[in-house]
Amino acid sequence: xxRIAIVDQSTSEFTKDTSLSVPExxxxxxxxxxxxxxxxxxxxxxxxxxxxxxxxxxxxxxSEYLGIKPTISQRLDNLCNSGxxxxxxxxxxxxxxxxxxxxxxxxxxxxxxxxxxxxxxSRGGFTAPIYWASLFAKMHMRKYGTTExxxxxxxxKNRKNACLNQxxxxxxxxxxxxxxxxxxxxxxxxxxxxxxxxxxxSAILLTAENEAKNYTDRPVWxxxxxxxxxxxxxxxxxxxxxxxxxxxxxxxxxxSMTKIEPKQIDIVELHDAFTIMEILAYEDLGFCEKGKxxxxxxxxxxxxxxxxxxxxxxxxLGATGVAQTVEICExxxxxxxxxxxxxxxxxxxxxxxxxxxxxxxxxxS
Amino acid sequence: xxRIAIVDQSTSEFTKDTSLSVPExxxxxxxxxxxxxxxxxxxxxxxxxxxxxxxxxxxxxxSEYLGIKPTISQRLDNLCNSGxxxxxxxxxxxxxxxxxxxxxxxxxxxxxxxxxxxxxxSRGGFTAPIYWASLFAKMHMRKYGTTExxxxxxxxKNRKNACLNQxxxxxxxxxxxxxxxxxxxxxxxxxxxxxxxxxxxSAILLTAENEAKNYTDRPVWxxxxxxxxxxxxxxxxxxxxxxxxxxxxxxxxxxSMTKIEPKQIDIVELHDAFTIMEILAYEDLGFCEKGKxxxxxxxxxxxxxxxxxxxxxxxxLGATGVAQTVEICExxxxxxxxxxxxxxxxxxxxxxxxxxxxxxxxxxS
Numbered sequence: 236x237x238r239i240a241i242v243d244q245s246t247s248e249f250t251k252d253t254s255l256s257v258p259e260x261x262x263x264x265x266x267x268x269x270x271x272x273x274x275x276x277x278x279x280x281x282x283x284x285x286x287x288x289x290x291x292x293x294x295x296x297x298s299e300y301l302g303i304k305p306t307i308s309q310r311l312d313n314l315c316n317s318g319x320x321x322x323x324x325x326x327x328x329x330x331x332x333x334x335x336x337x338x339x340x341x342x343x344x345x346x347x348x349x350x351x352x353x354x355x356x357s358r359g360g361f362t363a364p365i366y367w368a369s370l371f372a373k374m375h376m377r378k379y380g381t382t383e384x385x386x387x388x389x390x391x392k393n394r395k396n397a398c399l400n401q402x403x404x405x406x407x408x409x410x411x412x413x414x415x416x417x418x419x420x421x422x423x424x425x426x427x428x429x430x431x432x433x434x435x436x437s438a439i440l441l442t443a444e445n446e447a448k449n450y451t452d453r454p455v456w457x458x459x460x461x462x463x464x465x466x467x468x469x470x471x472x473x474x475x476x477x478x479x480x481x482x483x484x485x486x487x488x489x490x491s492m493t494k495i496e497p498k499q500i501d502i503v504e505l506h507d508a509f510t511i512m513e514i515l516a517y518e519d520l521g522f523c524e525k526g527k528x529x530x531x532x533x534x535x536x537x538x539x540x541x542x543x544x545x546x547x548x549x550x551x552l553g554a555t556g557v558a559q560t561v562e563i564c565e566x567x568x569x570x571x572x573x574x575x576x577x578x579x580x581x582x583x584x585x586x587x588x589x590x591x592x593x594x595x596x597x598x599x600s
Numbered sequence: 601x602x603r604i605a606i607v608d609q610s611t612s613e614f615t616k617d618t619s620l621s622v623p624e625x626x627x628x629x630x631x632x633x634x635x636x637x638x639x640x641x642x643x644x645x646x647x648x649x650x651x652x653x654x655x656x657x658x659x660x661x662x663s664e665y666l667g668i669k670p671t672i673s674q675r676l677d678n679l680c681n682s683g684x685x686x687x688x689x690x691x692x693x694x695x696x697x698x699x700x701x702x703x704x705x706x707x708x709x710x711x712x713x714x715x716x717x718x719x720x721x722s723r724g725g726f727t728a729p730i731y732w733a734s735l736f737a738k739m740h741m742r743k744y745g746t747t748e749x750x751x752x753x754x755x756x757k758n759r760k761n762a763c764l765n766q767x768x769x770x771x772x773x774x775x776x777x778x779x780x781x782x783x784x785x786x787x788x789x790x791x792x793x794x795x796x797x798x799x800x801x802s803a804i805l806l807t808a809e810n811e812a813k814n815y816t817d818r819p820v821w822x823x824x825x826x827x828x829x830x831x832x833x834x835x836x837x838x839x840x841x842x843x844x845x846x847x848x849x850x851x852x853x854x855x856s857m858t859k860i861e862p863k864q865i866d867i868v869e870l871h872d873a874f875t876i877m878e879i880l881a882y883e884d885l886g887f888c889e890k891g892k893x894x895x896x897x898x899x900x901x902x903x904x905x906x907x908x909x910x911x912x913x914x915x916x917l918g919a920t921g922v923a924q925t926v927e928i929c930e931x932x933x934x935x936x937x938x939x940x941x942x943x944x945x946x947x948x949x950x951x952x953x954x955x956x957x958x959x960x961x962x963x964x965s
Contacts, residue, residue, distance in 0.1 A: 282829075289654040291714050292679040295957045296832040306853070308829040308958055309685050312675045314657040320674050323698070324689055331695035333688070333825060354623075354655050460698060464647075464673040467661040488671070592660045593673055 239326045240447035240454035241439050241599070243268045244561040249404045249435035249549035253344065257288045258296045261342035264438035265301055268338065272440075275449055280334035281307035285321035285341035286553035287314055287349030297340065307334065314349055315508065317341065318437070318556020319586040319595040325441045326457055335443050341557035342436035349552045350432050352589055355467050365429065367469050367590040368509035369421040374476035375511060376423070381529035383423050387414035388532045389510035390427050390546050397543025399573040404433050404549030414510075428510040430544070435551035437558035455564045458581075459598030461489030465591060472591050477526075479512075479591035482519040486585070489596040490521070497521035500598070501579035502566050503537055504559035506587040507544040516585055520596070538576040541566060556586035556595065563599050604691045605812035605819035606804050606964070608633045609926040614769045614800035614914035618709065622653045623661045626707035629803035630666055633703065637805075640814055645699035646672035650686035650706035651918035652679055652714025662705065672699065679714055680873065682706065683802070683921020684951040684960040690806045691822055700808050706922035707801035714917045715797050717954055720832050730794065732834050732955040733874035734786040739841035740876060741788065746894035748788050752779035753897045754875035755792050755911050762908025764938040769798050769914030779875075793875040795909070800916035802923035820929045823946075824963030826854030830956060837956050842891075844877075844956035847884040851950070854961040855886070862886035865963070866944035867931050868902055869924035871952040872909040881950055885961070903941040906931060921951035921960065928964050 245264035253260065261284060269277060282305045284294040294308035307328065313320045318341040325337035343349070352362045361367075375381045391411055397403035409427060417427040440450065447454040463484035465472045473479065490496060497520060505520065507513035514528035517539075523531040542548050542562040545555060563582035565571040584597040610629035618625065626649060634642060647670045649659040659673035672693065678685045683706040690702035708714070717727045726732075740746045756776055762768035774792060782792040805815065812819040828849035830837045838844065855861060862885060870885065872878035879893035882904075888896040907913050907927040910920060928947035930936040949962040 287656055289713065291652055291677065291717070292720075292832065292953060292957060294678065295829055295953070296720060298829055299832040299836060304831070305829050307685070307688065307827045308678060309689065310677045312656065312677070313659065313673060320672070323672065324674065324692070327689070327692035327696040327698060330697065331692040333692060333695075348654065349656050352656070354658065355661060462672045464660055464663055464670050466669070467657065467664040471664060588657060588660070592657060 237444040239329050239457045240442050240444060241564050242442050242447050242450035242454050243271055243440040244564040246402050246437040246558050246561045247435055248402045249433050249551060251404065251433055253434040257286050257290050257342050257344055258293055258300055260434060260436040261297050261340045262300050264436050265338060265340050268438055268440050269301060272450055279303045279305045279336055279338045281305050281325065281328050281337040283321045283325050283337060283339045284310045285317040285557060286310065286343050287312055287317060288343055288347045313593060314588040315552050316556050316586040316588040316593060316595045317553045319584060319597060322560060322597065323460055329441055329443050335446050337441045338438060339441060339557060340436060340438040341554035343551040343553040344434050345432050347552055364508060365421045365424055368511055369424050370476055371515060372423050372511040375514065378477050379526035379529065381514060383415065384411055385529035385532055386428055386510040386514065387411045389507060389513045390414045392532065393507060393540050393544040393547040396541055397547025400542045400548060403543045403547050404431060405547050424509060430508050430546045430550040433549035433551050435549060435554045437554045437561045439557060439560055453568045455567050456600050457597060458600050459489035459493035461485035461596040464593040467592055469590050479515055479519045479594060481591045481594035482516060482585065482587060485594040485596040486520045489598050493598050495581060495598060500537060500581050500583045502541065502563060502576055502582040503539045504562050505540060505585040507540060507546050508550065520585055541574050541576055559584045559586060560597065567599060602809040604694050604822045605807050605809060606822065606929050607807050607812050607815035607819050608636055608805040609929040611767050611802040611923050611926045612800055613767045614798050614916060616769065616798055618799040622651050622655050622707050622709055623658055623665060625799060625801040626662050626705045627665050629801050630703060630705050633803055633805050634666060637815055644668045644670045644701055644703045646670050646690065646693050646702040648686045648690050648702060648704045649675045650682040650922060651675065651708050652677055652682060653708055653712045678958060679953040680917050681921050681951040681953040681958060681960045682918040684949060684962060687925060687962065688825055694806055694808050700811050702806045703803060704806060704922060705801060705803040706919035708916040708918040709799050710797050712917055729873060730786045730789055733876055734789050735841055736880060737788050737876040740879065743842050744891035744894065746879060748780065749776055750894035750897055751793055751875040751879065752776045754872060754878045755779045757897065758872060758905050758909040758912040761906055762912025765907045765913060768908045768912050769796060770912050789874060795873050795911045795915040798914035798916050800914060800919045802919045802926045804922060804925055818933045820932050821965050822962060823965050824854035824858035826850035826961040829958040832957055834955050844880055844884045844959060846956045846959035847881060847950065847952060850959040850961040851885045854963050858963050860946060860963060865902060865946050865948045867906065867928060867941055867947040868904045869927050870904060870950040872905060872911050873915065885950055906939050906941055924949045924951060925962065932964060
């Protein structure tokens with residue numbers, strides 16, 4: 236069967252404040268992509284909007300703003316991994332033969348209701364994600380001796396990476412001491428251990444294999460897809476609190492689809508909603524042994540979160556999975572500018588939802 | 601390429617009042633389907649929730665309520681045709697090879713924000729759908745001599761059909777006079793010309809062709825899919841106000857995919873949000889000539905809206921497209937009870953969004 240290509244990608248600047256609506260935000264990266272291909276009379280068969288913001292038939296509104304009439308238009312949500320879910324949906328629409336070109340756009344505003352898990356009655360009053368991050372952190376510290384300094388060093392690394400990313404929300408280096416002395420919110424999680432919910436939009440253009448050459452000399456191929464839904468309620472998601480089951484399952488599924496092993500991955504965008512989540516992801520994605528994540532922060536073999544991750548770049552919920560994918564595409568194409576990691580050939584995107592309720596992993600080449 | 605089967609279907613009773621949440625409503629038809637197949641250790645690879653209600657990661661919450669752990673879980677919205685869009689998404693996930701079984705559930709509550717098009721700034725103050733129904737009706741009356749009585753007879757027919765549907769909201773016959781003397785809301789549209797937004801949920805189970813026999817002796821096949829997105833703003837959707845362009849395009853796409861002509865269709869569920877919309881759909885789906893829809897109401901060759909349509913059954917926005925599909929499946933399988941249309945072999949589902957902003961057509965056999 237033929238492969239699915241990502242033939243173009245674009246992202247907006249991520250911001251704390253905006254006067255734009257979700258459809259307006261979404262148009263920015265879409266317009267850039269359409270502009271790139273204006274000479275080849277591009278036809279968009281489907282537009283899929285990923286957002287956690289409460290907007291009805293937003294994909295239709297965006298289509299009109301863009302002046303396109305896609306056959307299929309849909310809005311998709313699965314909280315923080317809406318973005319990669321939308322990419323999977325676009326992949327399927329092409330693979331099924333219904334579409335040849337799909338524009339996937341993720342967009343969100345800081346005020347989205349997706350930041351509080353009020354829909355999930357099993358979480359009781361603990362609707363803010365920081366509560367579960369705290370539990371994961373405490374368990375990892377107790378069980379494996381992971382330190383607050385190791386967590387802090389994730390933030391230091393990702394903020395440093397973000398300095399080279401002109402679209403990132405935070406473009407100033409911070410020190411371990413800055414993180415350690417930032418306000419303790421829910422112990423041991425401090426302000427600078429957290430990603431920041433912000434405004435932003437990212438888009439990618441997917442095509443069938445035989446269409447890809449019309450758009451680019453260097454398509455990025457979606458080689459592997461892995462996904463897993465565990466449960467909604469926190470107690471069911473992570474019974475042992477020291478790993479994310481959905482991430483393990485999703486990555487194993489993606490690895491087995493591609494027959495690629497973790498050590499063959501050169502570059503990773505992983506879901507560092509909190510610093511502890513990056514450490515857990517190292518382990519659950521198979522980059523290091525269980526329990527060794529704290530020490531793995533300082534490794535240099537694989538480039539992890541080169542754009543700055545969620546912590547450095549900001550986290551516009553519905554856009555994040557698409558933004559992560561945009562970064563891997565730019566890196567694989569060798570057009571990541573100052574952030575360019577030399578010689579990377581295989582990339583992985585890890586996008587998670589609500590304490591690991593579900594995880595989605597893409598392997599790109 | 602192998603076909604995609606609908607192997608089971610279920611719908612809840614549609615109601616005016618409910619104390620249930622969207623996930624709770626959604627569980628009812630899903631549980632019935634899972635119960636039917638409890639002996640064959642059913643594994644759901646994906647759960648897709650169609651709803652216009654503002655609920656984050658609802659598909660994950662529903663999965664937990666049902667005790668299933670699907671690989672992929674997504675919530676999808678495209679206003680009133682969210683339901684058939686979710687079916688197309690499920691179809692693609694199977695056709696792409698990513699999934700073997702997909703549970704599609706549509707569910708909505710009466711209080712959904714989807715009833716007002718407040719997101720669409722182009723509609724100004726005219727955010728209620730009845731305004732555009734009024735414009736369509738006036739144009740059709742002026743251009744083709746369609747009468748208010750002909751529109752009323754759509755309501756009479758659909759309410760009559762609904763009397764045989766135990767899940768329908770309205771199970772009492774009405775007369776032309778009842779419709780004509782009901783309160784005029786926005787001329788010429790009267791109360792009984794309108795569908796009623798209500799609570800309800802419907803679900804279908806999709807499988808790959810080679811899996812279908814494990815679930816049923818009589819799978820229903822998705823033979824044709826047609827979809828079209830015109831625009832969000834009303835003025836761009838229907839420049840001539842006497843037809844729904846997106847419905848024309850979507851049905852032509854579905855007919856050409858199947859090489860089936862309108863006259864070969866035995867049974868239809870079409871989107872009668874208002875009586876005038878059924879008349880327009882007759883024409884735009886190709887069942888009669890443009891302008892002849894008013895007279896076509898009294899025909900008996902094709903069974904149209906046998907469950908009672910949106911007008912008789914009620915319109916739980918995100919559930920409607922799935923509920924329409926459930927009806928066609930039951931009819932094709934010969935299990936529609938008192939409503940059973942004898943000898944029907946090919947069915948069509950027509951599901952529309954916001955004044956024809958987009959339309960989706962499925963052809964089933």
